[in-house]
Each structure stands twice: as C-alpha cells, then as structure tokens.
Amino acid sequence: MFTADLLLNAVVAGVLLGGFYAAVSIGLTISFGQLDVVNIAHPAFVVAGSFCVFVLNERFGLDPILLGLFLTLPFFLAGIGLYRVYFTCFERHGEESLRGLAFFFGVMFIVEVLLIMSFGVDYRLVDTGYIGQSIKLGFIGLPYRLLVPFVVSAVVTVGLYLYLSRTFTGRAILAVSQDRLALRLMGANPISIKQIAFGLAVATAAIAGAMLIVIGPVEPSLGRLYIGRVFAIVVLGGMGSIGGTFVAALILGIVESVVGTMFGPSWAPAVAFGFLLLTLAVRPSGLFGR
C-alpha cells in the first residue's frame, strides 16, 4: 500500500542521500563552477579517497569518516600539486576547456588503473559499529549509515560557505572566478588563490570518499557511475554556488528516492536527468546561478 508514511520516508531517505551527493559534488562546484576547470576525474579522486580510507581502516581500525577528515590534508596538498601541473601546461584560454577535459580524462584513467593495480578489482567494504542500525522518529526511519554522512556533509557545506564568504582567501576565490584583473588590483595573486581553491576541492574528495565506502561497497571504476550525477548537480545548482549545489543534490536525491519508491527504481535515473535537461532548457543558469 502506498501510504503517506511511505512517501514521507522516501522523501527523508532522499534528503539523506542528497546530502551524500552534495559532499561528492561540492568539490566539483569549486573546481568546475568557480575555477572553470573541467575536472572530470573528481569522482575518481573520491574513489581513491575511499580506498585510502579502507586501507587505514584495516590497519588502524579507526572510524572511516574520521580517517576521511585526516586525509583532507594530504589530498589538499595533492590538489595543489595537480593544479600546478594543470596550470603550467594549459595557460592559454579558449581551447582550455577541451584540452583540460582531455587531460582530466587521462588523469581519471590513470587513477583508476593505479587503484586496480594496487588493490585488485574486488569490492571493498568497511564495517563500523553503526552500520546496519537506524534511529526511529515515529514512523520515520533514519539509518545511521546515511545519517552520519548527511550530517558531516551539511557541516562541510556550511563550513565551506562561511569560509568562502567570510575569510579573505575565501572571498578571493569567489572573486577570481568572476574577475581576475580586479583581483590582481586588490593585491592578491590569482594563481596562488586558484591553487588553494583546487586543493580544497580535492580535499573534499577525501571526505566524500570516506562517506562512499561507509554507504556501500567500492571498486576502482565506481567513479564512472557518479560522473553524470555530479555534473548534473553542479549545473542544476547554478555553477559555483555552494548553497545551490547542496539544494540541487537534495532535489536529485529526493527525485531518485521518490520515483524509486512510487514508480519503480528503474526509472529513477531517467527522471533525475530528464529533470536536469528540462532545467537547462528553461533556466540554464541553474537554481541559484547568476
């Protein structure tokens, strides 16, 4: 029987799922939405994060999400390094996005293959104390496996939003996406700003990776399944808007969940992406875009 509480549960499940999607997409919001770097390898970085968390979890037994937070620093530094390479090679404008795209396609393959060579192709899981249990608020069930990532994702989103709007570096990042010349006039070096931004983007991949492996099993080429969703969310939210990304991710999660519950899960992706196509046709700047 399809009752109200089933629908409500579906919506809540969608919200939790959307929180996770937001964590995966927020890095791309920064690199693609704000810096115009077509980082199609971002989901591959997230998967790499999952594997790092897996290894550390096996070795030290600490909570995966905690490990993800520890990994943000090395990932941040790696991001800076990668951006340096990207910047040195692709200085010119115009053809930048095509070449950048091709570059990151290549990086994606390389990351995947390195993961396969190091870990093999088997699925990896983690088990924590809270996986498999849920809280019940009345008739609404909240599995910890999705609740914890949602909460962490919300914290990260708020944190990033505040950082970008309150601190000098943060505002410089927003500024550099809008007007490089003005930024120089203000005395900030656009290159070092951009590299911090990209580093931040890759750092979020570490946290998202930890969430990914908590939610389900991971194997090296899993990232491919997220490419579509992640780009859709960034565009839907309005390129570069952190809040917009979160909302768009929630919408995608809710649509997938509700369609899956009410009409049959097979149609969920088509509806979600059809929604995106519709938005592009009607309001291309996205929900919160300029």
Next chain:
Amino acid sequence: MRGAAFWIVAVVIVVAGALGTRLVDNDFIFYASYFVLQFVVLATAWNILGGFTGYVNFGSAAFFAVGAYTSIALDKAFALPLPVLILTGAVASGLIGFGTGYLTLRLRGVYFAIATLALAVVLETLVINWHYVGGATGSYVIPPAEIFFFDTYVEGLFSLMLLLAVAAVAVARYINHSRFGRGLAAIRDDEQAAECMGVPTLKLKLISTTISGGLMGVAGAPYPFFVTYVDPVSAFSLDYAVNAVAMPMIGGTTTWFGPVLGALLLGSLQQWATVTISSELNRLIVGIMLVGFVILAPQGIVGLVRKYLLKARRP
C-alpha cells in the same frame, strides 16, 4: 589535398579493401580492422562538432548506441537489410543530435556538454527498460553465414565499414573546405564575433550537431551484427566517449585528417595491446597517451608534423 586526388585514393582504398578480403584468410585482421575503422567514423563524427565547431560532446556513446539499437529494433520488426539499417540509424541519431542541440545550443558550450552527459543516462535507462530490444538482458543478433561474394560475414562487414569510414571522412573533408566549415571555424574561434559578423550561428551549430550525431549513428548501426550480442552496459560504455575525444585530440582537431590519424593510431594500439599485453595496462596506455599528447602536443600529430615541416622550411 586536391579533390580529384582524394577521390581516387578513396575509391582505391575501398576497392582494394573489398578485394583484399579474398586474398587474406585471417579473419582476425578483419575483426581488428573493423574495430579501428568504426572508431575512424566515430572520431571523425565527434570532430565535426568538437574540433570544427568547438562544442564538446561528452556522450558519444549515446549516439553510437542509438544507431545500434535502432538496427536491433528494426531488424527484429522488419528484418531490413543492413544498408537500410545504416540509414535509419543515421536518421535516428541525427534527430537526437538535433533535439539536444535545439535544447541547449543557445547557451554556453559547457551546458551542451553536460546535456550530452545527461542524455546518455536518460537513453541508457530507456533502453534498459525497453524489453523489445532485450532491455538489460541484452539482445542476440544472428548474422547470416555469408554476404554477397565475401567468404565470411566479417569480411563483408569489414568492407562495409571501410566504405562508411571513407564516406564519413569525405563528409568531414567537404565540410572542412566549404563555406559551412569556415562558418563553423568562426564559431569555434569566437562565437560572439561570428554573430556580430552575421554568421547564423544557431543554424550552423544545429546542422553540425545533426551531422555529427548522424554519423555516430552510422558507426553504431552495424555494431549488433559485428558483436552478435548487445547489452546496454557495453553499448553505452564510457570507453566510446573517451575514445571519441581522445582520438581527435591525439590526431589534431582542426582538420579532417587528424581524427583519422588518431583513430588509426590509438585504435590499432588498443587492438594490439588486447592481444599482447592484455591487462589493465591497456587502459593506462590510453590515459598516458591522452595526458601526454594534451600537454606536449596540443595540436595533435597533425600539429606536430606541421611544426616540424615549417621548421624544416626555414633556411
């Protein structure tokens, strides 16, 4: 290349290929070559929109798969002959290209790219749920034992794909040298300036997308007969999208010749690696080549050779 010379070479290649099937007994050559030629068509098609016009298509697999599944559906329903199926595949994919273009080409190029990505997912979901063509369980296509005067079916397919590849390249070459092509180049270099000069950008972009999509459908239409078992996951595989981008990038995106070179090189390399190294290193090769070329030789091989020849000319 002067018109007459090109056409002569083209005809010679096709006829030599078809006759060559009588001489060579080793079917492996034909399977490997079919694979490479299919990518010649795909890369050339992608480049019409990507290299000539500057709009990146992320979802080449969708257009390819539409061609393949149109073939399956019509073959099941009416048992149409293969040449007709190629036409229908082209029309179907061309229409999809037109539709996508119409929805998104008014915007920045990046939105078109995202839309093609979304399109690939939507189409894949539709095909998975379409039981007539097998859905997720896949569809079997039993090829006949022989065709025309060829000894085996694969020889016929190979000759057909050779013909299609030459035709696709001819189309690209024609566009490259025509007024239409110059309009596309103007759009690629600076769309706003082109608009100001009076170039009908929307119309040209739509034509370009339709042709590009249609040719990808042409590449996909014989696929079911080549592989005899088609399932959505393989037909919509990301590998097609990546190769469709990588091959023109490696070969050189501004001319009709670049994608051909890139497809021949990368396609043959992949086929060779499949039956020699044969492991995940195959994928590593594609990744490294892509990164390497994009960093070191952004204009592709054609660009490298041009630079070298230009240097050689200086006294």
Next chain:
Amino acid sequence: MRHVFRRQRRLLLLGGVLAAAMLSAPLLTPSARAAEPIKIGFGMALTGGLAGAGKAALIAMEIWRDDVNAAGGLLGRQVELVYYDDQTNPSTVPGIYTKLMNVDKVDLVVSGYGTNLIAPAMPIMMSRKKLFMGLFGLAANEQFGYSNYFQIMPAGPEPKTDWSLGFFQIAMEQNPKPKTVALVGADAEFARNALDGARENAKAAGLEIVYDNTYPPATTDYTPVVRAIQATGPDVVFIASYPPDSAGMVRAINEVGLKAKLLGGGMVGLQYASLMTKLGPMLNGIVNYDFWVPAPTLNFQGVNEFLAKYQAKAADAGVDPLGYYLPPYAYAYLQVLGQAVNAVGNLDDQKLADYIRANEFDTVVGKVRFGKNGEWAKTRVLQVQYQGVKSDDLEQFTKHGTRAVLYPKEWKYGDLIYPYAQ
C-alpha cells in the same frame, strides 16, 4: 598553394604507413607453431566488471594445467594455456578468438566467463564447427542451438527457472504455506533472467506477486526499495542482485527491519569472502543460492585438494581468498575437456563433442552430464541458509556450520530456520 597539398599528401603517406605498421603488428608478433604442446585458447575477464571472478577462474585453470602437466600431460603432450583479457567488453571477443585460432593456432578453445562474453564467440565457433566449453553463460546457447557447445554451470536444462526452483520448493514445503512474494533485482543480464524464472516459478507455485520491480545497478541507497517492498507485506522475498547491490540490500533490510518468512534466492556476491566477513551477522537467516560450500555431503573427489592449492595462490593475487564460487567450476570445465581428449585419443573437435555429449564425467564439482543445448542434464544449484554467522571472522566460512545446505535433497545438510527472523 601547392605546397600545402604536397604536405598533406606527405601526411597521408605517413599516416598510411603508420596504420599499415599498426595493423600488421599482430601478424608479425611471433606465433609459435610448436608441434609439441597442446594449446588451449580463451579470452577471460581480467579487467572490467567481471574481473574479480575472471581472475579467480584463471588461477583455477592454471592449477588444472599444472596438475595435468605434472601427471604427464594430455596424450603425452604438455598443455599450454593461451589467453587474452576480454576486458568484460563483448566487442573484443570475436577479435580475440580469431587471433587465437588463426594466428596463435591453438588446438582447442574454451570460453570466457559470463553470457555477454560467450555469445559473441558463438557464430565463429559455429562456422568453424569447434567444440566450445562454456563457463557460466546463463542460457547462452538458447538462441543459437549449437550442438557442440557444453556449459559448465549447474543450472540445469531450463536455466532461467532452474536457478530459483530450489528456493520456491523450499518455500512451498513450509507450514503454513506462504501466500505472497516480492520479486526484486538489478537491471542487468543475470538478474533479469533470474527474475523471469522466479516469476514463472512463483506463478506455478500459486504465490501472489505483490511487488515486481528492478533497480538500476548504479543505485546508491536501497532503503527506498526495501521500504516499498515492506509496504506490500510479502511472505517471501526473492532478490536477484550483484555484489554491490547484494551488500546494499542486506544492509538496508537490516536497517528498515524488513520481516519476511523467506528471503534471498539469487544474490550474487554473498558467496565472496570479502562480503561475507564484512556483512557478518546480517546474513543470518538469508536463504541464497550457492555452488559449493564446505559441507560433508559435498566432498567431491579432488575438490579439497584443489581448494587448498587455490587458496595458497589467491592471497597474493588479490582475488577471493576462499574460492568456493567460480574456481571449482573453472577447474571442472577443463577437467571435462581433458578427460574427453584422453578418452577419444585425438584433438578432433567433432569427435570430442560427440564423446562429451554422450558421457558422464567425474569432476571436482561432482558428476557432470550434459543435456539439451549443452546445459547440465540435472539442476544442481544449491540453496543454503546462513546460520550462526559471527562478525569479522573469515575462518568460520571455511568449515561447515555457517551455511546449511537445504537443496537439492541428496546433499541436504542442516535444517531450515523458518520463518526468517532477525
């Protein structure tokens, strides 16, 4: 502007030479036409989606080769395996098999793993009248009807329905009889086929189907699916899933608290060590298909020695460390081939095929006899129930105790705990 055309002509020539070099490279690759060893050629999924099982199968096949060679080889000649990675991509298959037969000149061919990697090779095999041993292709020969194809997969003559036959028989044996069933599975080849069969079995058993849906394999969270199933209140739940969704479904079922009397049936992956150890007690009560478990009734000749050898190698190779699922069957399909060659005395494909069709073979997975379309004459898919599984312990799965064998009756070991309560 003639110099431009000249340059382009040069480029064309360069390209042509390059292409010719590339295309002829495979021909120039040395292909030993050695008279001595018997070469068995195949493609196997070593990368891509099925690589986990494919690599495990390869290890098993190499163990067979080593065993046979240590015992003197086949017909007095050593055996050599020639294989290439099909990347879980059907379009590589025709090329691989033609290379194997035309260039590498292999004597015998066997298939890779999985329907979508077996089917593309069928037309080639048919046109050359080669004997083709298949590994786990669900109903791969149904469309072709090729008489020289023999499948190693215990599904039986009607693979789609035989897969879940045991599950539904167990269901209907219970008292009180269940009335309703929910069918759910992934939008993918095996799962869809299994669900089609399950649907028929359910109807034949007189069960009312209250939920019948599939989900896309890329689904991240299965809680909505499980809730929707719960809302229909089924007695029996049949799930046809792949490893990631099997894990996801098991977890979601525990989180949502789905209570069904009998649950499971076609969940791939629950046989893999990595999933079993991580899911632990959440598995208890699930009745699922399996191919081999360490139960005293399943002590076929040679299987324990084989598993010991496999487990020694598996640890380094990054594949399933227990090897109960595909590896024994990969060993068995070569066993059948080897025994046929020794019995017939030569490598003639037609004679070998006729022999295989007519005889019964003794393998590490028991006695094998082939029936219609090359499928097994009798279905042998096991149904096991997970009982008393503790968390994070791999050892418990190497002994009997965690999986009670419920079906087929001749190998029953243990009893069903019904209804399935968490």
